[in-house]
Amino acid sequence: MVRGSFRVLVDHTPGMTAVGEAANGAEAVEPARRERPDVVLMDVRMPDLDGIEATRQICSDPALSGVRVLILTTFEDEYVYAALRAGAAGFLLKDTPPSEVLTAVGVVAAGEALLAPSVTRRLIAEFARRPEPAHPPSRSLDGVTDRELEVLGLIARGLSNTEIAEHLHLSLAMVKTHIGRLLTKLRARDRAQLVIVAYETGLVGDRRRGV
Structure with a gap:
């Protein structure tokens, strides 16, 4: 039915x-x-x-x-x-x-x-319940700039491109540029995989990073 x-x-x-x-x-x-x-x-x-x-x-x-x-x-x-x-x-x-x-x-x-914000925030709860990985992640954040790390962290928190632009005081075009670079550097297919990378590398969920 x-x-x-x-x-x-x-x-x-x-x-x-x-x-x-x-x-x-x-x-x-x-x-x-x-x-x-x-x-x-x-x-x-x-x-x-x-x-x-x-x-x-x-x-x-x-x-x-x-x-x-x-x-x-x-x-x-x-x-x-x-x-x-x-x-x-x-x-x-x-x-x-x-x-x-x-x-x-x-x-x-x-x-x-x-990955609408309401959906991503529920995904975050799922990630938060998971134990720390026993092995180092297969991908690292080497080569990613500080600004790109900020964008990646906000993507993983469920913010839309417009919300990221407002949060970082950037133009929407610049946010899209940063996301394009992240996709290339992290060999990610799309926004969903960027969320995975953010959690697997410890960018999100690591209190020491404050993200």
Whole structure:
């Protein structure tokens, strides 16, 4: 019933078409390979193959490089962090109003990561509950300027580009420039991965840094 509702919602929106649906993660991977949709709206908890592994399979397939996965979650799930690591481009709460669902699909289809402040702040709580890593992070912040570190920290705290510009007294264009440089220096695909880097390197959550 939920899938059917989403399909009707998408099909009645100009410029959008639902090309398929699946009852579980295993059924989702093959249609994604066949149809190559712009966006896959993925649940987390499903039988046979969960949404995290399905997302990993889709996002790691070179033939599906243009396919973006938007996770549907209650944020009671334990696997939010794993979804980011698997390559998810963003998150929607299951109680998101229909108009915001369509906006989110459009944002992700355009190649952006959907990490709205309200969503990111809940992600922060998930990161905060995690123990300190036993091994050093695979990526470091060497080569990142002090200003870029400030921008990265604010991204991880859930601020939008406009809010970052206001907080640091920068132009919006300059904020976008700093984010572009961060993506390159940290080999991150999108904003979601920048959040991961901020936490894995200790930039956020380390009281000594004051972030």
